[in-house]
Amino acid sequence: MAPRDAFRRGAIDVFPVLLGVIPFGLLAGAIPAELGLGLEHAVGLATIVFAGAAQLAAIDLIGESAHVTVIVGTILVINLRMLMYGASIAPYLVDRPLSRRLGAAYILTDQAYALSVARYRGEPMDGRTRLAYYLGAAVPLWVNWQVVVVLGWFVGAAVPESLPIEFAIPLTFLVLLVPSVTDRATVLAALAGGVTAVVLDPLPANAGIPIGALTGIVVGTAVELQARESRTVDA
């Protein structure tokens, strides 16, 4: 496949995903409008942070006037998973110039990562073609996100105050939470994270959220490593 074809292939593959993220992007625009934030804040988050779940969490915490360090900490904990994506995709793009890799990093998302690595595993390609495929998937995701967030802001600004639209934030996280809970370790990670956040909720500045998330990660990891160890002993 030539790089130009690879770009087009990526754009075709990403198309259904673009439709899927529209509701999420609309919320990432509508909720800040509902909470009285400006369009510049919604767009600032979408362009500078560019990560849906972290944007929504940040908006939620800004609305509750949490401390800056707590909000930034929560953004980073949620986005830590992307370390994994970078590590997993890096070997496929290692022969590309650093400037291209730095650009690719900015638009790295769950969806672009998943599509690209699936394609790389199924099909031999050179580095240029791989990068072209990645960009074909990642660039439309970026453009789509910005457009939908702006649209969402105008929708949110028009929604009547009486509608409890802030409740959409935990509901959206619920939809994202369900597929991430797949086995015993992730169930316990979720329970430990959730319960710790509830117990620590009275802490000032919403510090319970990042502390709860970290607690859940530690508990889930310990459970999983313990299970692996006992499997090795059994074998």
Added chain:
Amino acid sequence: MSDSSIWLVIVLGGLGTYAIRAVFLVFAERVASVPPKLQVAFRMIPAAALAALVFPPLLRPEGALTVASAELGAGLLALVVAWRTRSIPITLAVGITAVLILDRLT
């Protein structure tokens, strides 16, 4: 929250997120792979972080711990809908309608 604090959040959150995205791509030649234990920890992030965001607004909607709130009832209903449909619009429609109705009743 002041405008400058909001921008501080956006810029620091953005710089940190970019560093997370870029670190392995920048050092691609030198870093072979992520240690397996760290991979396990990364796999726990979505479940732990999302639950930490979901539980408090459902169990402490007004600050005090309660199991008799419109939010928890609507949240549990939404959980079933989210599990069956995996759809944000359907879950939001059901959840927000439910919280409006339960709020009237209680």
